[in-house]
Every structure is written in C-alpha cells, then in structure tokens.
Amino acid sequence: MDGRGLDRSGTIAREGALGRVTEGFVPVVDAARTRIAETFGRARLHSAYLYGSIPRGTATPGVSDLDLLLALHDDPTDADRADADAIEAAIDRAFPQIDGAGILLSSRTALLSDVERHDGGFFVACLCTPLLGPDLAELLPRYRPTSLLARETNGDLARVLPRWRTRAAAATTDTDRRTLGRLVGRRTVRTGFTLVMPRWGGWTSDLDRSAELFGRYYPDRVEQMLLAASAGRAPSPDRAALALLIDDLGPWLAAEYTAVHGEKAPRP
The missing domain is CATH 1.20.120 (Four Helix Bundle (Hemerythrin (Met), subunit A))
Known part of the structure; x- marks a missing residue:
C-alpha cells in the first residue's frame, strides 16, 4: 500500500487487518468474536467484520470504541437488534480499554446490491476487516477514488x-x-x-x-x-x-x- 492508500493496481487497499490489532485490544476482539458466534450462529450470521481504529492498529486505550458490522443471511429484525445491543453492553462493561461498542446490522443481499455497490459494498471491501465467516469482499469489485x-x-x-x-x-x-x-x-x-x-x-x-x-x-x-x-x-x-x-x-x-x-x- 502506498502513501495514498492504494495498492499496486491503483485501487483502494483494504486498510485494516487482524494482525494490526494491538495487544491491549486483542482480548476485546476475541470476546466479540465469541459472543457474536454464540448469539447469532451460522443460521443467522453470514459474516462479521471489524472496522475503525482497532483493526487499523491506531486505537487508543480508554478512548477508542469497538466497531463491528454483521452481515446476516436475512434482513435484520428487532430481535437481531436486541441481541446486538446486548453484545455491545456486555463488551463495554467487560473491557475498560474501549469507550463503548457499536454493531451495525445489514444483510448479505443488501451489501451486495447494485444500489449499495459504492457505499455498503465499498465499506465492506475496503474499510472492514473479516472476523467471522466468508468475506463478502471476494464478491465485490476493486474501488478507485472516483x-x-x-x-x-x-x-x-x-x-x-x-x-x-x-x-x-x-x-x-x-x-x-x-x-x-x-x-x-x-x-x-x-x-x-x-x-x-x-x-x-x-x-x-x-x-x-x-x-x-x-x-x-x-x-x-x-x-x-x-x-x-x-x-x-x-x-x-x-x-x-x-x-x-x-x-x-x-x-x-x-x-x-x-x-x-x-x-x-x-x-x-
């Protein structure tokens, strides 16, 4: 990745990686992975992603928040939102090194739709780091700063x-x-x-x-x-x-x- 965030082909490089998560935030990420898998399971969850400063390796203890995106097999329901809220609260209580947790919910279909190709799709492909399940970025194009x-x-x-x-x-x-x-x-x-x-x-x-x-x-x-x-x-x-x-x-x-x-x- 060059100084403009592009790869060798001139497309926007994915900015985060699990390997960039600093030591103090590794337990937070591990707990999020476990709770998401236990709560949603394979029947509801297609894939889960980190985004923000934690996967970029720039998070500050006590200041940064934990940001997650869940791509569900179907459109999110009120019950899904309630489950996500419970995970947010539990992780926030357990880990003082974060200033809150936030979980976005979407569906696999929505993120891969034509209308979201240059919004939600770009978000997944370039700004999100895979945490659980198949990576939707493999089904999305490469993006340029247009x-x-x-x-x-x-x-x-x-x-x-x-x-x-x-x-x-x-x-x-x-x-x-x-x-x-x-x-x-x-x-x-x-x-x-x-x-x-x-x-x-x-x-x-x-x-x-x-x-x-x-x-x-x-x-x-x-x-x-x-x-x-x-x-x-x-x-x-x-x-x-x-x-x-x-x-x-x-x-x-x-x-x-x-x-x-x-x-x-x-x-x-």
Whole structure:
C-alpha cells in the first residue's frame, strides 16, 4: 500500500487487518468474536467484520470504541437488534480499554446490491476487516477514488443535517452533546475528505490527515474542519462548537458537495 492508500493496481487497499490489532485490544476482539458466534450462529450470521481504529492498529486505550458490522443471511429484525445491543453492553462493561461498542446490522443481499455497490459494498471491501465467516469482499469489485465513490458514500449530508439539528435541540446533558459531537465530527470530516478525494487521488480514514487534505483545496474552511476532526476524536460538550459544525460548516459543505459530485442515490 502506498502513501495514498492504494495498492499496486491503483485501487483502494483494504486498510485494516487482524494482525494490526494491538495487544491491549486483542482480548476485546476475541470476546466479540465469541459472543457474536454464540448469539447469532451460522443460521443467522453470514459474516462479521471489524472496522475503525482497532483493526487499523491506531486505537487508543480508554478512548477508542469497538466497531463491528454483521452481515446476516436475512434482513435484520428487532430481535437481531436486541441481541446486538446486548453484545455491545456486555463488551463495554467487560473491557475498560474501549469507550463503548457499536454493531451495525445489514444483510448479505443488501451489501451486495447494485444500489449499495459504492457505499455498503465499498465499506465492506475496503474499510472492514473479516472476523467471522466468508468475506463478502471476494464478491465485490476493486474501488478507485472516483467522483462516483464520493457521491455514493457521502453525498447525502443535506438530508442528515435536519436530524442533527433535532438531536442538538433535544440534547440536555454534556453526555448527549459529546455523543452527538463525535458523530457530527467524524461524519463531517469524512464528507470533507471525500469531497476532495478524487482530486487528491487516494484514500485515508485518519481524521487529522483527512482534515489537512481537505484544507489544501479549501483553506478558508480548514480551521473549521480541524475542529470537526477534534470533535470526532475527543468531543466537547460545547454548544457553540457543535452549532458551528451543524449550522455553518455543514450547510456549506452539503451545497459544495452537491455542486461537485451530485446527490447520493435515494435508498428504499
């Protein structure tokens, strides 16, 4: 993999691996694997994946969270969500080295569908590390840093902003605002990076590098994007900082993204 996250063919290299999990997080990953297998079993689970800082080998004890994706044989049900929630809670309680666990649920069919080819499919093939079961990446194409990939991964920020405003208005505690701040910060930086991704010609998931790369093309907004990166790593309960991201940077970024790449295809 080169300095732009590409392999020798010029396609985006898979960024994580189980071998990159640092020693302190190995017991967390082992526990997640065991609990997922015991809870879902082969009849319900097609495959399970890690993503985020832990499989990239950049996780910080006590700060980083454990991120997982489960691809089920069928569409997730309320019972599946309840089981996933129970696994999240159990792992979070057992391991102080993580700041929470999060499990995404999808189906094999959805992740391999045409509409998800450059969103969910890309996520599995390039950003996820196999943990259990057959790897869906073997059924997906190789990806390049194109405008199509930018549009389908993050071309829906305008649709997300109203939900963030509603959550911000309803946030009554510092914990609520920190939780929202981390979500807003990470998503804003990812959107800012993928806005410039085709021009830069590579891929990274590192928040600080993403913000810096964005700033090469939009220097007038780089300070705001660096604030978003900080919120994504260590969110603050500050209302003003959150409002700046949602009500100032967010609308500008959504409009610029649509102008450059277009809007993400609607999902059912």
